Amino acid sequence: MRNIKLTVEYDGRRYSGWQRLGDSDKTIQGKIETTIEKMTEEKVEIIGSGRTDAGAHSRGQVANFKTESTMSLLEMQDYLNYYLPKDIVIKEIEEVPERFHARYNAKEKQYSYYVWNHRVPSVFDHHHSYHYVEKLDLDRLNEACEKLVGTHDFLGFSSLKKSKKSTTRTIDSITVEEENGMLHFTFVGNGFLYNMVRIIMGTLLEIGDGTLEVSVIDDIFEQKVRRDAGKTVPAQALFLDSVTY
Amino acid sequence: MRNIKLTVEYDGRRYSGWQRLGDSDKTIQGKIETTIEKMTEEKVEIIGSGRTDAGAHSRGQVANFKTESTMSLLEMQDYLNYYLPKDIVIKEIEEVPERFHARYNAKEKQYSYYVWNHRVPSVFDHHHSYHYVEKLDLDRLNEACEKLVGTHDFLGFSSLKKSKKSTTRTIDSITVEEENGMLHFTFVGNGFLYNMVRIIMGTLLEIGDGTLEVSVIDDIFEQKVRRDAGKTVPAQALFLDSVTY
Numbered sequence: 246m247r248n249i250k251l252t253v254e255y256d257g258r259r260y261s262g263w264q265r266l267g268d269s270d271k272t273i274q275g276k277i278e279t280t281i282e283k284m285t286e287e288k289v290e291i292i293g294s295g296r297t298d299a300g301a302h303s304r305g306q307v308a309n310f311k312t313e314s315t316m317s318l319l320e321m322q323d324y325l326n327y328y329l330p331k332d333i334v335i336k337e338i339e340e341v342p343e344r345f346h347a348r349y350n351a352k353e354k355q356y357s358y359y360v361w362n363h364r365v366p367s368v369f370d371h372h373h374s375y376h377y378v379e380k381l382d383l384d385r386l387n388e389a390c391e392k393l394v395g396t397h398d399f400l401g402f403s404s405l406k407k408s409k410k411s412t413t414r415t416i417d418s419i420t421v422e423e424e425n426g427m428l429h430f431t432f433v434g435n436g437f438l439y440n441m442v443r444i445i446m447g448t449l450l451e452i453g454d455g456t457l458e459v460s461v462i463d464d465i466f467e468q469k470v471r472r473d474a475g476k477t478v479p480a481q482a483l484f485l486d487s488v489t490y
Numbered sequence: 491m492r493n494i495k496l497t498v499e500y501d502g503r504r505y506s507g508w509q510r511l512g513d514s515d516k517t518i519q520g521k522i523e524t525t526i527e528k529m530t531e532e533k534v535e536i537i538g539s540g541r542t543d544a545g546a547h548s549r550g551q552v553a554n555f556k557t558e559s560t561m562s563l564l565e566m567q568d569y570l571n572y573y574l575p576k577d578i579v580i581k582e583i584e585e586v587p588e589r590f591h592a593r594y595n596a597k598e599k600q601y602s603y604y605v606w607n608h609r610v611p612s613v614f615d616h617h618h619s620y621h622y623v624e625k626l627d628l629d630r631l632n633e634a635c636e637k638l639v640g641t642h643d644f645l646g647f648s649s650l651k652k653s654k655k656s657t658t659r660t661i662d663s664i665t666v667e668e669e670n671g672m673l674h675f676t677f678v679g680n681g682f683l684y685n686m687v688r689i690i691m692g693t694l695l696e697i698g699d700g701t702l703e704v705s706v707i708d709d710i711f712e713q714k715v716r717r718d719a720g721k722t723v724p725a726q727a728l729f730l731d732s733v734t735y
Contacts, residue, residue: 254613302614326611334613366571368499368579369547373614 447475648683692720
């Protein structure tokens, strides 16, 4: 059995997220599985590194699948990119050892979130960023980012009600860069809870515009109460950049 | 009468070009005029610096209109950006002397054309670039660009059959920059004939991949025969960047 690793780029705008739900054709996993099944004439299940939200994008989602097909990797990649919709692209394809598992073996993930912080809307970025008019203070944002880095229980920054599994995660870094009004937030960590990046982002924006104090972060780590944090900001500005193994 | 100058950004994907055609609501000029008329309750005609093709985009189209309205510029800009579709944005607004005319006074224009020169398609740029798989030689491209710069009769590089008006134009510069497979061509000149940038681009690509010789440019300047030049490449990769007055 060959084990094939895919690196997948997608614009999530038209999809209800990565994960296949029943026979739905509106998921990225579903689109890719259907196309691989046409190609190999086998029943195939692809394993993603994890879910991405409805509307969120990817520059480097990783997935793997097993096949008996004897097609070359280049033939597979060209076939898939020809038959997949234009908003899903197989960027890279390689053969990996049979034990490789895209979800279990993922060590680190990087996400980006884009905030267009300007009075005037942006034509070319409006599907891939969040338009936030209130002026943001970069010093406050950086101070807040520093507080979030490290190993913490992020339950209060997630949409989970309760969890039997551990909600402790390690964030290695959060950075903010500004270019002509576009703020680019980058998150690197060993794993992220459901909605965690979007709730952290909502909290950062309310800290940045002065609605919340930086110290709210300590309170949320201590009390673990979701409603103390900021809004869950839209998925359209969220990108899964890469997965490290 | 106040004379108002607008700098307009738009994604041309959904439109049949800048210029209003009858009562069509599918043009950018039409959309803006209708919205200004709602705002001022006057009959308004806006004057653009020139047409842009169906499907082409703008980062800096310039237009002006006359009005008796007493609204502040900021109020106008916010009103228009609120009521215009999200793919048309008034980036800048200013009051100019009554004699200012966006078309007659235009001195120089800059256009960009983007070519994604890679075997694997691009998800995020596919609406704003032209996917060209054949390998392009940058040295040949630069050599050809140099030949095009200057004052020439560009009739052979246009879709005009014949013209009573002069078809001589001056191109000040054409540059090519490459970044991770994306080629960015920039054209600066005092004016461009109908389809001229797209036909020059089609010719450059066929020179770059070895189909045509660099010397074809001299032949086209001399013979002025459209069919000697390359294809008219798609408008979706063409941006009007700016207009200088």
